[in-house]
Amino acid sequence: MSWGFSWELIPERIYDAYKESNYRTIPHEKLPTQNKPSTLLRLDTEFMKIVESFHFPNGYLACSPQFIPSSQPLPEGKDKSTHGYIICVVLSDDKPKGEFWIFDANDFNGKPIYRLSHQNLHLRLTIHSTWLPEIKKSHNSETTDRKKRREDSLKLDCDVLVRKGSAKLQKIFDDVVYPHFIQQTPEDELLRDDL
Numbered sequence: 001m002s003w004g005f006s007w008e009l010i011p012e013r014i015y016d017a018y019k020e021s022n023y024r025t026i027p028h029e030k031l032p033t034q035n036k037p038s039t040l041l042r043l044d045t046e047f048m049k050i051v052e053s054f055h056f057p058n059g060y061l062a063c064s065p066q067f068i069p070s071s072q073p074l075p076e077g078k079d080k081s082t083h084g085y086i087i088c089v090v091l092s093d094d095k096p097k098g099e100f101w102i103f104d105a106n107d108f109n110g111k112p113i114y115r116l117s118h119q120n121l122h123l124r125l126t127i128h129s130t131w132l133p134e135i136k137k138s139h140n141s142e143t144t145d146r147k148k149r150r151e152d153s154l155k156l157d158c159d160v161l162v163r164k165g166s167a168k169l170q171k172i173f174d175d176v177v178y179p180h181f182i183q184q185t186p187e188d189e190l191l192r193d194d195l
Helices: 012-018 144-164 167-183
Strands: 039-044 049-055 060-069 084-092 099-104 114-116
Touching (some): 039 060, 144 167
Antiparallel strands (some): 060 084, 084 099, 099 114
């Protein structure tokens, strides 16, 4: 993912603070005069070449691409790393609450296959992008040591405030929050009626 370039996104005080820096890769005099679009890219890591790209319209900032594997069987001869979808968070003045744009991971040269938004959707920038072939618990996530570290970390962050709270709040943390966080209870199990 390339965020492109727009003068609108550079605060004047940041520009002034760094324009004369000795460690600049590009001198400030050589920064683009025209906007450069955000671009979704596929890099062939064997040949280190960009083999596919999609340029978002000017005024749209795309970020945080995520790969979602297809639930359909992998066709013979197809690459499983492109058998699915790419979803990006897209922000713009036109859609100030943001959108999800979904691309066919095997072909995003054309356009997104879906653009999703909702009146109650308020997207923000996310921290990371990722590609996961599938999600499942690892053997290591269930070790006693890891559970103990999760418990210690959570209690270090929360317990001082929890213990100052009401008895009802303490019970919720002791009976619900701590055990499910420590066990890493999957969301589908949390949604069951019998819990």
